[in-house]
Amino acid sequence: MNRNVIAERVLDMKKNMDGHHVRTLLYDRYIRYLFIASAMMMTLIILTIIIFVGRQGLLTFKEVSPLQFFFGTNWDPPFEYGALSFIVGSLAVTALAILIGGPLGLAGAVFMAKIAPPRMREVMRPATDLYVAIPSVVYGFIGLTVLVPFIRSVLHTGSGFGLLAAGLVLAIMILPTVITISEDAIRSVPRPLEEASLALGATRWQTIWKVIIPAALPGILASIILAMARAIGETMAVQMLIGNTPQLPFNLTTPTTTLPSEIVVEMGNTPFGSAWNNSLFLMALVLLVISLLLILAIRYLAKKNAMNTSNA
């Protein structure tokens, strides 16, 4: 065959291959932009949420003074917009849930990480997933049909609705958050630390209490903070159990209310754009700000922890 013909063919092949190659490289580049765009969506979404909810909520202050909203206890729209009892209710029910659910969840985490035999762990892991999967209306409904009558008949006071019923059910609902994150933290404590303690003659419990838990503390704290974020934003279960009465809670069985449950109850009957409606968005903004602050606290803890371990 003629040399020129061969050379032409080779050149031709090269050209084709180059075309293919160039196209592959182009795909590679453009798809990268697609991924970056999806990632940027996260920022776009959260910013849009803050802006829309924030703008609508802050409109309240055109007609209501911040002083009245945050420190007034009289909720009587459209005349008075004192939201203090909702804020106090939210904080109180969250505190109660953490006080009950925190220690139990932590004990469960220690159990799963250090004590449970593998078989038992295989059961507990899907069990915590199931805790997350049970819908909050179902938690609320069971609380309503079992816990509320029980509290009413045992304590003989009031209706059974209030902080106690809501707090107990919330304590159960935050268990999986506390368990999974604390367990991870406990597991990631370096093994030599544990072995050193045991080698010094400490019992397993002494090792857990004096070595493992202090070492895992930042992670455990993070799990508690995340549980707080879940508890304060929980809507349905609390709404079904708290009693929905705008008054400050004087004891555990006074019917009271929280920010989310007040939003759910009143949003349907207020015209969009009214001061009343805007004040509900302001409550949502308060919730949003609280949960963002909690996230910042967790990040601060994580950063501090990373610095500590890199120093050690």
Next chain:
Amino acid sequence: MLDQGRINKRNDVLATALLWCAGLVILLILVCFLGYMLVQGLPVLLRPGFLLGMPSDIRAGGGIGPQLFNSFYILFLSLLISVPIAIGAGIYLSEYAKNNRLTDIVRLSTESLATVPSIVLGLFGMIVFVSYFEFGFSIIGGALALSLLNIPVLVRVTEETLRTIPRSYREASLALGATKWQTIWRVVLPQALPGISTGVTLTAGRALGETAILIFTAGTSVSRTFPDFDLFAAGETLAVHLWYVNGIGMVPDKTQIANGIGALLILVILVFNLAIGLPIRYYQQKMLKGAK
């Protein structure tokens, strides 16, 4: 000294017993919740005309057919929206992200989005999808709002799963001359598929029972026709119906209906978690062991 040793030993036994108790109590509470709901609700669920029947506003004996349909329809649509975006963002965080400001912002945004209370997402959905885009209380409004809940969870699942794929797989593929995208598409993603599927299933189970987001986006009423595929039809779901019928409904058998829905929701999450989630996870573990 000996006494101290004995005390220590006793404390150790005591603490171990207490921790066992905690573990068992946690399991027991779960079993009680699931068992109670199933015992109360299964008889209602088996009532003729309940599962697929039309609901009634006043008389007893109404069904939950449209709500059942809406629940899965909204769930399907929300996954259709959230899965591609979330997997894209997850791939970015795991495969591309450098240790820079952009990555930090994306991470902070994802974590923040994951902790936004669902009622706040609901109100946001109401302003944007229901009012601004004028979808009204509709299936599409509910699905879009629900996606906001799913996305951050799925991003984390994707990123975590991709990180478990050994580096050597990627290096081998790159060394053969594959581009980064070819490596991700043909090597990394197929390996991560079981993990991502488990994550999607668990997220779907959670989203199915979500209520607070849907009350003010999908609404508390249903279309008159069943099944209605119209994206702009009213989209009350099972969980919303449970809440609505129990709190505001006027039917005499509202507790029965709530029990039935509760049992149905529990059954569905059991299927999602145990019948779909567990086998995938088992397969995944086997595969990872095989890889080593």
